[in-house]
Amino acid sequence: MRMAEQNHHHGLNDDAGAPRLWSWPTYLSIAIAMGILASAAAMVDMKQIWHQIAACDKRFVILGALAHYATYLFRGMRWRRCLVHLPVAAGNGKFALMVFFYNFVDNLVPAKLGDIYAAHLARINFRIRRSTALGSIVFLRMIDAWFILVLASIVSWILFSSRLPRAVIWSLIGGAMIAVGATSIMLVFVLFKKKLPGWVPQKIKQMIQAFQSAMWPGAGQLVPIGILTVLIWVLETLWIFFLLLAFDLQLSPAKAVFLTMIPLLASAFPITPSGAGVVEITLYSCLKVVGVASPVAGSLTVINRLVDYWLHIVLGVLTWALRHVLGLRTWRDIPLKNFGDSGSGAIAVNEDIIHDN
Numbered sequence: 001m002r003m004a005e006q007n008h009h010h011g012l013n014d015d016a017g018a019p020r021l022w023s024w025p026t027y028l029s030i031a032i033a034m035g036i037l038a039s040a041a042a043m044v045d046m047k048q049i050w051h052q053i054a055a056c057d058k059r060f061v062i063l064g065a066l067a068h069y070a071t072y073l074f075r076g077m078r079w080r081r082c083l084v085h086l087p088v089a090a091g092n093g094k095f096a097l098m099v100f101f102y103n104f105v106d107n108l109v110p111a112k113l114g115d116i117y118a119a120h121l122a123r124i125n126f127r128i129r130r131s132t133a134l135g136s137i138v139f140l141r142m143i144d145a146w147f148i149l150v151l152a153s154i155v156s157w158i159l160f161s162s163r164l165p166r167a168v169i170w171s172l173i174g175g176a177m178i179a180v181g182a183t184s185i186m187l188v189f190v191l192f193k194k195k196l197p198g199w200v201p202q203k204i205k206q207m208i209q210a211f212q213s214a215m216w217p218g219a220g221q222l223v224p225i226g227i228l229t230v231l232i233w234v235l236e237t238l239w240i241f242f243l244l245l246a247f248d249l250q251l252s253p254a255k256a257v258f259l260t261m262i263p264l265l266a267s268a269f270p271i272t273p274s275g276a277g278v279v280e281i282t283l284y285s286c287l288k289v290v291g292v293a294s295p296v297a298g299s300l301t302v303i304n305r306l307v308d309y310w311l312h313i314v315l316g317v318l319t320w321a322l323r324h325v326l327g328l329r330t331w332r333d334i335p336l337k338n339f340g341d342s343g344s345g346a347i348a349v350n351e352d353i354i355h356d357n
Contacts, residue, residue: 019116021109029110029272036277040284044298052299056246064242065307067235072100074235078228081221082136082214088126097319097328098125104316107309111270115141124329131210135189139215142182145268147229149175152261155254159290167285168262175265189215236260243304247296255290262286280305 076096080088098121106114115137122133152175156168164172193212196205217225241256251259266282269275280301287297323330 019113019120021105021113021117025111026109026113026273030108033272033276036272037280040277040280045295048295049298049302052247052295053303056299056303057248058246060242060246061303061307064239064246065311067242068239068308071232071235072096072103074228074232075099078225078232079136079140081225081228082139082217083122083126083128083132084221085218086126086128086132086214088128090126094125094327097326098122101316101319101328101330104312104319107274107276107313107316110273112268114274121330124331129207129210131207132214135211135213135215136217138182138185138211139217142179142186143225143229145175145179145182147233148261148264149179151233151257152265155258155261158254159258165285165289167282168289171262171265171282174268178265178268186215233260236264239308240304243300246303247300249292249296249300251290258290259283259286274309276309279309 073092073096076094076099077092079099080090080092080095098118102114102118102121105117106112109117115134118137119130119133122128123130126133149172153172156164156172160168189208189212192208196208200208237257237260240260241253244251244256244259263279263283263286266279267275269278272278283304284297284301287300288294292300319326319328320330
């Protein structure tokens with residue numbers, strides 16, 4: 001009887017194994033990104049770019065980097081707000097560390113697989129179902145997608161009301177597809193919230209119910225989440241604004257927002273990790289569109305990606321190396337004791353069988 005009960009609960013595990021991130025599609029996506037970057041580098045004068053970088057004001061680069069990496073604290077606080085209805089014994093710092101780490105992984109894998117890994121991290125660190133964590137992640141992706149798309153559309157119209165550049169049009173179309181896609185997923189789960197068809201297997205029902213439990217925070221959390229979202233994108237815009245000042249570029253706030261939001265839309269390009277290669281080309285093109293000379297545009301793009309992308313990877317590897325010190329489980333799963341029959345997002349686990357990395 002005990003064996004049957006254990007097998008039953010094991011069957012209710014909504015994703016028993018860790019997500020498979022390292023396979024030939026990932027290696028192919030990295031190769032494609034490297035190919036795009038190599039082709040882009042061959043088209044510019046790297047010697048002149050490094051000369052421009054050496055001459056820029058490093059103080060503004062540091063201020064911008066601090067603004068960018070400070071967003072992870074607010075992103076962590078925001079994610080915690082989405083899961084506040086669950087018995088998660090973790091503070092804002094742990095949530096911020098989790099967001100930082102899964103975005104590091106997202107910089108290495110294509111097609112936003114980092115979001116699937118984020119759900120796995122939540123399961124092994126916070127003891128909540130992956131489906132529950134994924135519900136909150138899709139919700140946050142949706143509000144970010146609409147926030148970025150609306151801002152990008154407004155500033156694009158202000159700057160280029162007569163004729164939108166082709167690169168901007170494609171970025172806006174891609175952003176609209178992401179926003180509509182995330183919203184469509186939410187709507188599908190809303191439609192199934194009242195009553196699920198009888199033919200749906202019990203395991204799938206529990207996964208859907210777990211997803212629904214976190215896909216829309218309580219009414220009392222919406223305002224704080226909205227404020228945190230605004231703070232996040234203000235800081236990201238400040239990152240670009242300080243970077244412009246580092247190269248002695250006095251651009252309008254509308255142009256700073258434009259240079260922040262359009263490349264962010266390109267980062268959702270699914271073929272390469274975090275849109276690597278595509279983001280660089282988009283940012284460089286946007287800088288050229290707003291009147292920045294080629295050498296400075298290339299230098300600013302290189303600094304932006306060194307701090308935003310490559311430094312994140314270095315810090316992510318360091319975080320992984322210090323995971324035991326930081327109390328971060330990064331891969332190994334936690335055996336389950338019981339999910340319960342209510343579809344709740346919380347997982348009951350046996351403390352004696354929790355393994356470290």
